[in-house]
Amino acid sequence: MKEQTVPFGRAQPGDRPAPVAATVAVPQADPAPRAVEPRQTPQPKGAAKAGDGRSEFFKVKAQVFGALVDAVELSRIAQTDRQEAAVEIRAIATEIIEEKKLPLSVADQEALIESIVDDVLGYGPLEPLLRRDDISDIMVNGADDIFIEVEGKTLKTDVSFQSNEHLLNICQRIVSQVGRRVDESSPICDARLADGSRVNVIASPLAVDGPTLTIRKFKKDKLTLEHLVGFGSITEEGAEILRIIGRVRCNTVISGGTGSGKTTLLNCMTRSIDADERIVTCEDAAELQLQQPHVVRLETRPANIEGKGEITMRDLVKNCLRMRPERIIVGEVRGAEAFDLLQAMNTGHDGSMGTLHANSPREALSRLESMISVGGVSLPPRTIREMMVSSIDVIVQASRLRDGRRVITHITEVLGMEGDVITTQDLFKYEITGEGEDGKITGRHRANGSGRPGFWDRAVYYNEQARLTKALDDSDPRVMRRELDA
Template sequence: MFGSFGNRRPAAETPPSAATATAGVPAAARGGGRFARRAPAPEPPANASVPMPAATGGLVPVEPPEAAAADPGVDADSAEYIALKVRLHQKLLEVMNLSAIDKMQPEQFRLEIGELVRDQLNAERVMVNQQERAQLVDDILDEILGLGPIEPLLKDPSVSDILVNTSKSVYVERRGRLERTTVTFKDDRHLLRIINKIVSAIGRRIDESSPLVDARLADGSRVNAVCAPIAVDGPLLSIRKFSRTPIHLERMIEIGSLVPPMAALLKAVVEGRLNVIISGGTGSGKTTMLNAMSRFIGRTERIVTIEDAAELQLQQPHVARMETRPPNIEGKGEIAQRELLKNALRMRPDRIIVGECRGGEAFDMLQAMNTGHDGSMTTVHANTCRDAISRIEQMVGMAGFDLPLRTIRQQVASAIDVIVQVERMSDGKRRMVSLSEVVGMEGEIVTMQEIFRFKRESTDSDGTIHGHFWATGIRPTFLPDLEARGIQLDSRTFSPDMPLG
């Protein structure tokens, strides 16, 4: 039965006391096991005997109480539990044939791990109840097949980001708000081993000579890891989880990120092949908005996407995806976004979508927008629509061309049609706070006009922000072009008389 684990060590004979300790105890009483979360116990009588650790430092069986309350759950964060889990994991690695794991069915592997855990617990004379043993098996499976203590967080659909500051400090983001978890690693070596497990899967490594790593998990989640000597207090790990179900504009309306008239204009902008910049801060939802808007690209169009880490989830059949490659340990082999953008122009694209412009590739993106690739889109880090224009100007300057500022601004004004500003507000909610049209140039300045905005009105004591979306009353100058393509918008969409929602 255990052939895939090689020659197993014979387990020590289970002592009679351990073998029969739970035989006559009701199931309810067996729930509060060795690692259960307990309320403080009352002081014992003066003559009560207290189980003590064995002289050798091992754990001795403890008789279960005569009556136990409802099972409060396993305290997987206790030092004793973590030490036992690590010890069992190390013992199992000694007897397992790791090369056979990939060939086994998950349930078969779980059963064999369960048998090995039971044998090892008996060998060490550690008595646990069924719930605790099941928890041990789950945690050890996460260590072997997953990413250890953070594996449950990766499986939790409500978690969008996992932020490990030290081995004892793990935060997550849920619904836009950060909260500290009870998840811990045994020590920094345990955390570094999990990080190495992540990066080694993509042929990378992290050590003192290469202490910074960007990677992507098999499910598309983005990972950044930092170790000594850069990380002062221990290894750092940040994971931006990949959403398996892309959010649509309809869902964004439901959760209050925008309102129907704004969504109608976004749809018209994409169908009308206008060039779009989505601007916002870190975690504001730029990629989410880009994914949502991309749904309105025609299914017959050829789309080329370029990203540092593949996050876009385009649903069209004719999509060519490219991803940058970082340099190797010798600093060679890098393929940057600029190189991919230049190559994309030779691939006969109808549209080019760049996940995020961070540097000189902004120049090539403007060139693409200005040379027949209408309907192209990208995102930038900026706090307002006006800041987005300034940011693009700066990035064009990073391309290495000594261009006059006026020439750069003319390129920006002629290439970009619409800027969508998104923001993650202090209450954790992501909103589309502005939509502006780039109109042209007046003197030396790129001129814009705001079509929609979110007006913040009040904040509750719990931090919840209240406000309304408003139309400014300005009608976009590109409406006649949309109408010429057969795209009609309700004239009331731009009425400023009342809030839109």
């Protein structure tokens, strides 16, 4: 048999926890995908598809897989430690290959066994991609089209599933880990992986060309504001301002578009919260990675097959108020829960945080007002705006530039009302200055130099006024100019 030239990602014992055994569903002779090595860039969209050699490889794998199913109870193996289970599957598969005297090269045999291990203990063709820490998103558009995002750029891989049924099987396995399901009666599902990575699945009949699976991966090494400074997302002075905002318990809304890094920024800012504070988080799929010891994590629940038992985000936020939280953190505000979050911010839960989709701080305020109005709250617009002004201290805007880089473009204070208009002030702003020869956007962060921020009294109360003054002065071009002149 012709030897395969494309290497397969190799699993390492203990990489990721194995799925629960009760949810293991064995695919029918699924093919071994041409995966990429953990640090290898996938082939571009025009890469050649598999030929006769690969088809023959799939047929051989079907023989081995069928014999493996006859020889051992896979559900029992899946219940054991992943490392032990992988060793057992490898040993049995090797014996089967030797008994059948299959004409496999060393590389083909290793690839075949690796693919079988991934199917039984993991998520099949996705495993090599999930093991890569440089991938931020995995986007599966049917069985044959799998894209990834690396360093802000979207690339097409040559990984594939055997069929749409195989893909749906893997989707079922993923969502069942958090007690959810995806099928024709419930074709849309949000879930998460064991490491907190966010998962969205859309199945038939809504997805016309086959199930669509989107995974927002979390890095194994948890990011901090120091990392964001290293990436150029913000300056050290701006990061210091964000640390102080978190420390002095400013009520904060993080705004941004899809993929702009809102959740990552929220995780980074929560590191400034004192270890002795009680924090309650509310999320559709639990993905926040708070480091404090006193954290209660709540997750919404969809309706069951009979349409009953749904627990919405608003239900969670309302219940938070009975749990004696010191801070409430909402993973994403997208509906009527906005009103309950503002009430919580305004009734003694200072330092609460949440994210929402908007392209600017001003648009974030408009979206909050719209969500409250659409949510059935019968209040005059001015009353809603007054509530927003009394509840929200700071809006942090995250953006993804057209070159793929993510930056924090605004740190904006909510000051008050002038007539019926909410007044704001940009405390810190990113100014685009042009484009470099490499196509990268160039710009700079700077403070607006308007004097003391609105949360100055909070900074004094927490003895952070000296740090705040230094961070503002160091990023104020007028102060830097005076120092140069001196």
